Amino acid sequence: MATWTLRPIRLPDEHLPHGLDSGQPTCRPCGTVWPCDTAGEHLTESRCTCGRTVWRDKTTVRNWHVGPRCYTPADTVRWQASELKAARAPHYPPSHFYPPKPARPVRQRPPYEHPPAGPGDVALGTxxxxxxxxxxxxxxxxxxxxxxxxxxxxxxxxxxxxxxxxxxxxxxxxxxxxxxxxxxxxxxxxxxxxxxxxxxxxRPAAVAAPEPVQAELFGALEPAGA
Structure with a gap:
């Protein structure tokens, strides 16, 4: 009984192709036409702009161009520079993450500016x-x-x-x-x-309202028999 092993999640390096430029690559250890059975389950087939077959790894960015190269070393440097520039550029969340913006008034920048100097000192232009x-x-x-x-x-x-x-x-x-x-x-x-x-x-401090004088005091000041 064969020993159980973990299935690789990417194309094993020992099953890489040999003779890609010839247009008829072979598997290095198997000696059969590449991709072999082991490599085939990790690859997807696509077409290059030149019409040649390109095999791409399903889980990585690796790809193999079958046939003569259709690009020059200068093209490679240019592509690498563009990828590096894209990687260094800031990435913002796409606009479809947020709902559409409703209409809001649009105005020019207000002509005033007010830097606050203390607590409570906020005004137009702050x-x-x-x-x-x-x-x-x-x-x-x-x-x-x-x-x-x-x-x-x-x-x-x-x-x-x-x-x-x-x-x-x-x-x-x-x-x-x-x-x-x-x-x-x-x-x-x-x-x-x-x-x-x-x-x-x-806000200005509220002024305390005067308390009314007790009615008993007014009664004591009234003349008798009034």
Whole structure:
């Protein structure tokens, strides 16, 4: 009884072809026409642009071109350079990950800019970060840099620097951008407040209403027999 062995997930190197350029490759250990039975189950057949057969490994990027090469060494260098450039380029999630964006007003960049100088000092032109989930899902699930264009509670209006669209977002989902704070100094605690916290902090303190004088005092001052 044959000993059980783990089936290889890729073409074994000992069953690589010999004589590809001749157009009639053979298997190195088997001596039969390549691909042999062992190699065939790991390969898929396709066609090159020159019409020749190309065998591709099902689990790796390896491929074997049967017949004379239809490309030059310069083509190989150019392909390798393009693959390296693509690998180094930043990759963003495809747009179909997010639902379609609904219509939003588009405006030019507001002409004002207000860097906050202390707690409660937020105004039109203050740069903020919009937390994920505060906008429509069409704008993704990342932080967006925006400028305050209208203040209010519980919602504010913001202008996105990404595409110039205008949105309304909850004030407790907006946090100050570090670019809005003076550089070169340690960031104080209020720089991590939400816009809602700044607006509440800036509200004037409510004046306590005077308590009414007890009715017994007025009764004691009334003349007798009144």
């Amino acid at each position: 740069w903020v970060w919009v937390r994920p989930g505060a906008l429509h899902p069409g704008w993704g699930d990342i932080h967006h840099l925006a400028m305050l264009t209208a203040l209010g509670l519980p919602r504010c209006e913001v202008w996105l620097i990404l595409d110039g669209t205008v949105h309304t977002a909850r004030a407790d989902s907006l946090i100050l951008s570090r670019t809005a704070v003076r550089r070169g100094r340690p960031a104080p605690d209020w720089t991590r407040w939400t816009v809602a916290q700044h607006l509440v902090h800036a």
